[in-house]
Amino acid sequence: MIKLQGNFTRLAKAGKGPFQVFETATEYYNQVAQKKSDDKAWPSLRLCKIVEPSNDLSFMYIVKNTIIVELTGTTRNLSIIEGKCYDHPTTMDDICQLPAGLSARFAWDAINGQREALVLEFDDDLFVNHCPDFITESFLSGRMLPHNFRQRPELASLIRLLARELDSATQRGRLFADSVIRLLSIELAMSAWSKKPLASFENAIIDKRIRHALNYIETNFMNEITVADLTQVSGLNATHLTSCFRKQVGVTPYANVVNRRIQHAVYLLNSTDQSIAEVALESGFADQQQLTHAFRRRLGRTPGSFRERN
Numbered sequence: 001m002i003k004l005q006g007n008f009t010r011l012a013k014a015g016k017g018p019f020q021v022f023e024t025a026t027e028y029y030n031q032v033a034q035k036k037s038d039d040k041a042w043p044s045l046r047l048c049k050i051v052e053p054s055n056d057l058s059f060m061y062i063v064k065n066t067i068i069v070e071l072t073g074t075t076r077n078l079s080i081i082e083g084k085c086y087d088h089p090t091t092m093d094d095i096c097q098l099p100a101g102l103s104a105r106f107a108w109d110a111i112n113g114q115r116e117a118l119v120l121e122f123d124d125d126l127f128v129n130h131c132p133d134f135i136t137e138s139f140l141s142g143r144m145l146p147h148n149f150r151q152r153p154e155l156a157s158l159i160r161l162l163a164r165e166l167d168s169a170t171q172r173g174r175l176f177a178d179s180v181i182r183l184l185s186i187e188l189a190m191s192a193w194s195k196k197p198l199a200s201f202e203n204a205i206i207d208k209r210i211r212h213a214l215n216y217i218e219t220n221f222m223n224e225i226t227v228a229d230l231t232q233v234s235g236l237n238a239t240h241l242t243s244c245f246r247k248q249v250g251v252t253p254y255a256n257v258v259n260r261r262i263q264h265a266v267y268l269l270n271s272t273d274q275s276i277a278e279v280a281l282e283s284g285f286a287d288q289q290q291l292t293h294a295f296r297r298r299l300g301r302t303p304g305s306f307r308e309r310n
Contacts, residue, residue, distance in 0.1 A: 025059050025066045025098070025119065040166050042181060044125035047159070049166055051114050056267055058105040058218060061211065062098045065144045069118040069159050070094040076109040078266050079148045080259050084250070085298045086148040087266070093156035094149040097192055102146060103214065103249065105260070107267050118163050122188075130178070130185040142194045155192070158184040209234040210248050213241065217253070221260040222284040227253070257284075258294050265291060269307045276303045 022028040039048045070077075070090050079086045079096070081104045090108070098104050100123075108115055127135050162180045164170045213234040217225060227238050230253055234241055245253050265283040268274055274282070280291035280303075288303075295303050 022057070022059050025062055025121065028057065028059065042177065043129055045120070045122040045181060047121075047162060047166065048119045049116070049163055050119060051116055056107050056263075059098075059103060062100055062102050062104065064121045064123050065100050066098040067120040067122075067155070067159070068096040068098070068149075069120070069156050070096075070149060071116040071118065073110055073115040074108045076270075077149050078107045078263055080105045080263060081146055081148055084148075085259055085262065087299050088149070090149055091151065093151060093153050095147075095152040095155055095159075096149045097144055097147040099144040099146050105263060107263055109270055118159055120159055126181075126185050127189055130182045131189060139189070139193070144188070144192055145194050147192075152191075155184070155187055158187060207244070207248065209236055210244055213245065213253065214249070214256070217257055217260060221257055221264070222282065224284075225257055259298070261285060261291075262294055262298055265295065265303065266306070269303055276307075279303065 039046060071092060074090045077086070077088065077090045077094075081096075081098070081102065124140055127139070158180060162177065162184065165172070165177050165180075213230045213236075216230060216233045220229075227241070231238055231241055236244060242252055245251070245256070249256060251259070261284040265279050265285075268279045268282060269276075272279075276291065277288040280286075280288045283291065285291040285294070292302050295301070295306070299306065
């Protein structure tokens with residue numbers, strides 16, 4: 001059974017939608033993803049080809065640098081990464097970059113009910129092991145840059161080439177894999193890496209207190225949430241809660257709640273025939289007007305125009 005947190009099991013059984021919350025991306029594709037082939041682990045790197053059955057995923061914490069390569073099965077993606085909302089069509093070879101320490105949430109429109117993707121997970125030792133000639137002290141103090149899905153054909157081609165080693169029928173051996181990994185490492189170092197420390201990442205590691213608040217929001221965003229609720233579950237006073245939340249998540253607690261409600265509204269607009277007023281109430285907004293205001297402010301259009309275009 002898919003592992004859900006809090007009262008998500010109850011909500012799923014009640015037909016409220018396929019909410020899936022995971023502590024890490026690793027937990028997701030270890031425990032939930034339907035694997036088309038075994039995981040392949042090389043030193044400092046792991047690659048997995050998956051079939052993802054849901055269209056609503058939340059990773060509370062990214063342990064290692066993670067890259068998701070979109071393959072087939074989607075038409076549109078809504079993401080919340082580092083507190084920022086993105087909404088755009090997806091195409092094959094789109095790549096999403098998720099640096100270690102961040103949280104992320106995704107929802108997809110599906111063509112056929114499932115999405116195929118490649119998930120690549122790596123740490124800094126990848127560069128030390130495979131392209132040491134690129135490495136300097138300043139490089140290792142940098143971070144992978146966060147980026148929502150976008151066309152990156154060079155990276156996508158290398159990752160797909162390496163993914164062929166997941167299939168015993170097309171494997172070319174360790175020497176071939178090492179050569180591809182070196183090229184992949186160089187491409188990442190040149191095009192996806194900030195060689196200077198980013199202040200936002202220095203504070204990006206989410207501590208347990210903020211994670212408790214995030215988990216509470218995730219399981220209660222459709223209901224009224226007060227500052228007192230979040231201070232109680234986190235153990236922080238209101239001022240410290242807002243300060244830590246902004247540093248570690250990238251937005252205020254209120255903005256995080258609104259982003260989550262908008263994402264659920266997008267899911268309902270795409271997957272149900274409910275009226276916009278009904279979508280607003282089920283997503284946690286007071287009324288249709290409040291949903292429309294939040295929707296236009298973050299996504300640049302109204303819920304009605306969003307539904308028409310999709």
